[in-house]
Amino acid sequence: MSFAELQVCAVEAADVTGGVCVVRCIGGVARNGQVYAAGELRTRLRGIERYGRAVGSLDAGHVAKAHLTGPVVALLARGQVLTCVPPTGHALADLEAWLATGPPLLEEPHPEQLRILGTFGMQNEELPDGVRLRWGRVALAAIDRSDRPEDRPYARAYLIQRFGPGEDGDPDRDPAALCRDVLARFELTPAQAAAQARVWRDLPRPAIRRLRRIKNLIRCTEPARPYLAATDPLAAAVDAWTAVRPGLP
Incomplete structure (x- = not known):
């Protein structure tokens, strides 16, 4: 198709x-x-x-x-x-069964198409919250099958922001897991990023893109940060990056 x-x-x-x-x-x-x-x-x-x-x-x-x-x-x-x-068409239940066990669909959806369907359902405020969460899991599964893994933190941040932390150990809505995932994507320390940000106009284009990517990803931690304990070292690490963010290009 x-x-x-x-x-x-x-x-x-x-x-x-x-x-x-x-x-x-x-x-x-x-x-x-x-x-x-x-x-x-x-x-x-x-x-x-x-x-x-x-x-x-x-x-x-x-x-x-x-x-x-x-x-x-x-x-x-x-x-x-x-x-x-x-x-x-592909009903939500059909997509869930396929994603869980891999049975063949009549026409397998393209990962990008599947991501769009899942994202639309996840953000559709006319649907019950339970259905929106199911669509969110479809969107995440599609991202895992695509060539855009950097989209995963954004989808997880949306789910936490709209529906709060997951119950029963739902890893997709685990605030700490989301923060760890985001920070693991940074090749720099907060101090290194801040130093580069001060002279970002003199940096090569790949370095500028890296700083902008970091700036965008830091925002994904915002919905999760209130759920971290004040004494958690992860909270301190998130706060350090949040303090750096305004200076990034």
Whole structure:
């Protein structure tokens, strides 16, 4: 299955049978007949119109009118991203079973597509917290299967910020484990980072990127820090990095 994403620019018409949206293709190639996910809901792309003419596909970066099926169209909002899924879709329970045991799906989702689906479900405030947490675990599993492991601390920080520490030893919502993971990604000490930050304009580009990456990752510890004991050496290490952060480029 080809990967594709559509971002809603405007909903022009909608009723119980479907509607018309102005969309921008922001990834892959959208084609007539594809099924798109909006959270747990599904809609089919039944037609694409550009400059008043029907076309069969829409490439990334281009805008068109999308004719979509189903009442979900009336629920769409500006900026919402629709992700292409297999025609039968992948229910949350199916994805969880596949991630846990590895049984074959009819069409295995691409890791990036799976991450997008999981992240959308995790951040969807219309869903119950328990369901959002399940989607969060899907997002983390997708990150583990992708070439973007640096995204994992951000997803874990979001889960802790929104839902607090995990119960029953949930490692994905363990504040101390998150802080240790973040600090283990730094090649410098706080003192070294602070020294480089003072002359960052003179540094080579890779060193500047490293400092900016550190600056972004430090923020992932913010939701976890209140749960660390004041006497915990890990808390002192996090505080040392937090003090350095404002001076980083």
